[in-house]
Amino acid sequence: MTQVVEITEAASFQVKEMMRHNEEEGSYLRVAVKGGGCSGLTYGMGFEPEVAETDDQYEQHGIRILINKEDAPILQGTIVDYKQSLMGGGFTIDNPNAIASCGCGTSFRTAKKAGTPENC
Template structure:
């Protein structure tokens, strides 16, 4: 299950409305890379691929790549708006370590070993 806060859902809906491409949705995924091993991928897309999981979260169509589902289970996405910046934050209960900026993370596999990414 992926959780999106009301403020994040509202901001995503605003951003989608500003786009000129019909049928856009939020795509979430995980990629090898970043200083901790895995990094988050979050953006808009209009093409669903084989194996993608489509979810409806707070009126948003959210598509998750099948290979990323296990890394994103329980993730909470929030949006903070502050005077000098702000942005989306991701709280991942599966992460055992993350980098200082919070955009990459490490996870443990089924045996409790820290997974290595395959670059």
């Protein structure tokens, strides 16, 4: 399977630290899209112990990644990075398919999928 989402080295280091801290070593990292937010879609990331029938999987920087086949077209070409600053750190998601996002930057929509917006 071709990679849908690119996980940078900085993000993969942080994911591995989180896996170790939460005793999730050996789990998969799921990158997902859900309905909601001001613009209609939001991102989700979490750990899963098993692969579902509807998942595509691949490995990058030693992290096993799961993407639901339905989410793959929306996430194609997305880059997940981790940025550190004086105020702390956090994951950033750069999705070339997003045509609009809300002011807080946590939700988006694409040309083909608007999602289900909520009031902010």
